[in-house]
Every structure is written in C-alpha cells, then in structure tokens.
Amino acid sequence: MTVRSSRRRRQQAVRGLQYAVFAAAVALVAATADWGRLRQQFARAELVQRLFPEIITTALLNTVVYTLSGFVFGLVLGVVVALMRLSAVAPYRWLAGVYIEFFRGLPALLIFIFVGVAVPLAFPGTEVPGGTYGKVALGLGLVAAAYIAETIRAGIQAVPRGQLEAARSLGFSQARAMVSVVVPQALRIVVPPLTNELVLLFKDSSLVLFLGVTLEERELTKFGRDLASQTANSTPILVAGLCYLLVTVPLGLVVRRLEARAGRGR
Numbered sequence: 001m002t003v004r005s006s007r008r009r010r011q012q013a014v015r016g017l018q019y020a021v022f023a024a025a026v027a028l029v030a031a032t033a034d035w036g037r038l039r040q041q042f043a044r045a046e047l048v049q050r051l052f053p054e055i056i057t058t059a060l061l062n063t064v065v066y067t068l069s070g071f072v073f074g075l076v077l078g079v080v081v082a083l084m085r086l087s088a089v090a091p092y093r094w095l096a097g098v099y100i101e102f103f104r105g106l107p108a109l110l111i112f113i114f115v116g117v118a119v120p121l122a123f124p125g126t127e128v129p130g131g132t133y134g135k136v137a138l139g140l141g142l143v144a145a146a147y148i149a150e151t152i153r154a155g156i157q158a159v160p161r162g163q164l165e166a167a168r169s170l171g172f173s174q175a176r177a178m179v180s181v182v183v184p185q186a187l188r189i190v191v192p193p194l195t196n197e198l199v200l201l202f203k204d205s206s207l208v209l210f211l212g213v214t215l216e217e218r219e220l221t222k223f224g225r226d227l228a229s230q231t232a233n234s235t236p237i238l239v240a241g242l243c244y245l246l247v248t249v250p251l252g253l254v255v256r257r258l259e260a261r262a263g264r265g266r
Contacts, residue, residue: 047235059223066205070140078148103146155186192258
C-alpha cells in the first residue's frame with residue numbers, strides 16, 4: 001500500500017507539473033501576442049457583417065449539398081464494391097481490389113481534375129448530369145466509395161456467419177441473403193466510421209474550387225477566399241472555418257456517442 005500510494009503521489013506531482021508548464025506557455029503566448037493586429041486581420045466586425053446571410057444561404061448550403069450528394073453516391077457504389085470484394089468470383093474480387101487501391105492511393109484533388117478536365121477532353125460534348133453538382137457528387141463519391149467499401153467489407157465480415165446460413169436455410173439465394181440480411185446488419189455496425197467519412201467529405205468539398213464554379217455554386221472555402229482577396233483581409237476565411245466547425249464538431253460528438261453505444265452493445 002505504501003509503494004502504491006507513493007507511486008500515485010509521484011504521478012500526481014508529474015501531472016501537476018505538466019499542467020503548470022502548459023498554463024505558463026499559454027500565459028506567455030497570451031501576454032506576448034499582438035492581439036490588436038490579430039483582431040484587425042482576422043476579426044473585423046464590418047467584414048463579418050458583409051458575409052451574412054450569403055455565407056449561410058449559399059456557401060454553407062452548397063457545402064452540405066455537395067457533401068451529401070457525394071456521400072450518397074459513394075455509399076451506393078461502396079456497397080457494390082464491398083460485395084464484389086467478398087464475391088466468390090475471382091474477377092469481381094480483382095476489379096474491386098484494383099478500384100479500392102487506385103482511388104485510395106490518389107489524392108482527391110487529382111480525381112477532381114480528372115472529372116473536371118480530363119473527361120470533357122476525352123469525350124467532347126459529354127456533360128456530367130447536374131453540372132457542377134453532378135461533377136462534385138462524382139468526384140467525392142468515387143473517392144468515398146473506396147474507403148466506404150473497405151469499411152462495409154469489415155462490417156459484413158463482423159456479422160456472425162450463422163446469419164447468412166440461417167437465411168440460406170430459409171430459401172434465400174446467396175445474393176438475396178447478403179443484401180436483405182447481412183448488409184443491413186453490417187451497416188448498423190459501421191455507422192460510426194461512416195459518419196467519420198461524412199466529416200472527411202465535408203472538408204474535401206473545398207476542392208470544388210478547382211472545377212471553376214459560379215458565384216451561386218461557391219462552397220465555404222471558395223466563398224471565404226474570394227472575399228478575402230477582395231478585402232485583403234483574412235476575416236472571411238476565419239468565419240468560413242467557423243462555419244465548418246458548426247457542422248464537424250456536432251458530427252464528431254455523434255460519432256463518439258455511436259462508438260460508445262456500440263461499445264456498450266458489445
């Protein structure tokens with residue numbers, strides 16, 4: 001007991017020293033920073049007022065639409081690729097593996113450039129349905145599907161084998177048993193990582209600016225950068241960043257709640 005209490009006191013002393021060092025570092029930064037210049041560059045009230053309501057009604061709304069469209073496309077394609085990855089047919093597994101490694105290995109920026117530039121050049125007169133919104137859904141969805149496919153594959157493999165065997169014993173075909181019995185259970189298992197993927201897509205939607213968008217199609221990053229260039233001030237970029245946090249922080253809390261609930265369920 002004496003050794004244990006002595007060890008605990010040492011740990012508390014070390015932790016207290018760490019807190020003290022951190023507090024001193026924060027106080028030093030706060031005391032030496034030029035808050036006036038920072039406020040002038042990042043928090044000019046008149047520029048904040050100029051951003052509203054367009055930063056919400058146009059930029060944030062477009063960002064949400066881009067994210068959801070890419071996520072839905074990626075989820076549907078990801079389920080298909082995951083089933084191909086688990087298929088007994090070897091060519092399906094190979095194709096799914098190549099797709100996953102290809103789109104996970106390339107930066108999302110290159111995919112956007114391919115969708116926005118290479119496809120029109122390769123197929124003159126071809127237009128992606130939905131214009132910019134369709135291109136964004138395609139670009140984000142292709143990248144998301146590669147990650148979602150691996151997530152869903154892991155979820156499917158986590159479903160007890162007996163579920164599939166029970167469905168087969170009831171007369172279900174292999175494909176119908178997977179789609180009707182196994183996949184719905186797998187989706188419940190992988191909800192937390194899928195929500196994480198949604199957060200990542202929300203941030204990746206900033207790549208839309210490389211497609212060349214109109215004023216009404218701008219998302220948060222493009223909106224903030226345009227006004228920052230016009231005003232030679234970083235306040236619009238800071239406000240755009242705060243708008244991202246308005247969405248990503250609650251989603252992060254949802255992910256932690258889902259993970260905690262899943263942990264209790266196990």
